[in-house]
Amino acid sequence: MKWLKRLIWQWNQEGRELTEYSDSVPMSTRLGRGSRREDIEADEGLNITVRKAVGGKIISFRHYDHRQDRTDYKLYVVSDDVDFDKELGKMITLESMRM
Numbered sequence: 001m002k003w004l005k006r007l008i009w010q011w012n013q014e015g016r017e018l019t020e021y022s023d024s025v026p027m028s029t030r031l032g033r034g035s036r037r038e039d040i041e042a043d044e045g046l047n048i049t050v051r052k053a054v055g056g057k058i059i060s061f062r063h064y065d066h067r068q069d070r071t072d073y074k075l076y077v078v079s080d081d082v083d084f085d086k087e088l089g090k091m092i093t094l095e096s097m098r099m
Contacts, residue, residue, distance in 0.1 A: 045063070046061060046062075046063055046092075046095055046096060047061070047062040047063070048060070048061055048062075048092070049062070050088075053077070055079055055080060056077055056078050056079040056080050056082075057077075057078050057084060058075060058076070058077055058078075059075070059076045059077075059078060059088065059091060060073060060074070060075050060076075061073070061074040061075075061076075061091070061095045063095070063098075074095060076091055
């Protein structure tokens with residue numbers, strides 16, 4: 001029965017050491033990854049997709065909000081009779097200000 005008490009005492013000591021370690025080290029380091037803000041390939045920022053459609057183009061903007069854990073989508077349609085480059089520039093400026 002003494003061996004069981006020693007085993008429980010040893011587990012208790014190991015648990016205390018882990019707790020002390022985890023309190024002093026950030027979660028991202030313990031999990032073996034860096035901060036999401038440091039990763040340039042992270043799904044942060046503004047993602048733009050342009051697709052052809054009959055009579056114009058469809059532009060979709062996607063932005064992931066980490067605070068709310070939510071992805072926001074905005075869709076725009078640009079007809080063929082308008083200057084596409086100018087309209088896309090306006091949309092990017094508008095969506096960048098919303099972020």
